[in-house]
Amino acid sequence: MEDQSPDHISVASAPKKSSTSSRGRQRNFSSSTCKDFLRKFVDNELLTSSLEDWFSGHSEDCNFRKPAFDVPFDLSELQNFDYALEGVTFQQLVRMPNALYASTSDVFEATAYLALEDFLHAGIKGLWETFWGPDEAMPFSVACIHSTSSKFYPAEKAINxxxxxxxxxxxxxxxNLKHSQGRWDHIVVLALLRPDIGMVSGQGDQEPSPAVLGEALFFALRVLLSRSLSRSSTVLRNSDCVYLLLVDSQFGGVVKVQGDLNxxxxDLNNVYDCAAEWIKKHAKISVSSIDRVWNKLGNANWGDIGTLQVLIALFHSMIQFYGEPKxxxxxxxxxxxxxxxxxxxERHLVDRQANGNGLFRFQQQSHSPEIVEVQEEAAVDLKPQETLKLExxxxxxxxxxxSQKGFQINDILTDSDPPIYTSTPVEEPTKTYLLYVGSSPSHLEPAWEDMNSWYQVQRQTKVLTLMKQRGISSRYVPLMVSSGRVVHPGPCNKPNSSGSCGIHILSLLDGVMLS
Incomplete structure (x- = not known):
């Protein structure tokens, strides 16, 4: 190939030399050296060839049971992201063509690039308006990159x-108003549209092929090197991490590359081996699973794992360049x-008075170990019960x-929920304690209607018990003396399913009153 950098425009316009990065670290290379390295680093196949043994070693290590690389996002992070995007509308107007129904390869490829651009635009637009707000103009755009001219322009222009x-x-x-045609150091996220990304999913593999992954690492290193030449402190600050998107007409995944370019x-005489050595020893590479992004009609599955992985990669990349969202x-x-x-x-599953905390009501049946939801009528007919009042x-x-101990109620300090009393032990009439009462005894199977007070007393009891066990004390925090349940003398006339009375938590505290 020609000894010419695909992004010679951005390289030529970079500063001559930058002695320190925005993080204050001394840089071990000059701008001119980095630009010369980029001019020679132009063939992704040569880099993949240099990484062949490394890829093979990773495949042996995984033993066909688990991915060789860590994943960039765990399931809990994706679920939390999914919750944050509830109700957000992402609208892809150009449908992704299905390879099975494509009329000709040229038409298919052209439509696929148009659909990918529209998908990325819909993604960043939805994320921007959700997290940063719709009032400010979106500072991002989408364009294709030409391999020989290093120019950025819409896919429609490339097709025409x-x-x-x-x-x-x-x-x-x-x-960037000064560089409206785009530059490599302005790349926020790079997406590679390749025809066989989804084949690994069909074969049960967890990762893209070495050829695809090698190409992704090639572009990742080019982006990081271009960022390291930028005049922008924001871009320089993010010259150690980049996200790559790998997609075909149905499936997609994410590759995250992190590493210190210092x-x-x-070595300008051996750029590919140097790059391969850096990737092997100094880069942290995370590769997501390959999952479906588009359905058979070409619509994106916005709420599914494959699309969420792409969206969260876009989200983190937008934060890199524009800062934390509003x-x-x-x-x-x-x-x-x-x-x-x-x-x-809306579905009348909640009686707000009787169940203010909004928990589900369940009934337990002796013939089945399963938890069964009570019918709607039973839930609505429940009436709020009186909170336990001690005279x-x-x-x-x-x-x-x-043991069992008796306590005489001296005074009612507060009629809040839970109520708080002062009490004296029957056997030690000279002492006075605060007494907290949990849930009401009026509804003995189990007391859902007063769960807030029950949880509050339980939580306070647990914290204060741990403090007592560990010898922690404070003049501003009461000391836990005892905690237990209310009992009454004689046999119980209203036993519950466990054969004992529906009883309620009491906590005895010595000291200041909890708020």
Missing amino acids: SGKLDGVCATAVLLK KLDF YSLDELATEHTSRLQSRRS IGSVVLMEDAY
């Missing part, structure tokens, strides 16, 4: 000018609970793991 064969990738770019040996991911994900509560209320002068029996 007959240059589609030279398109090597599709990029999400950071907009550890790259810039609305955090965790903040939006927590709204899932309130939406779920609203949905259950001044009365005596309650509290049973813990060791």
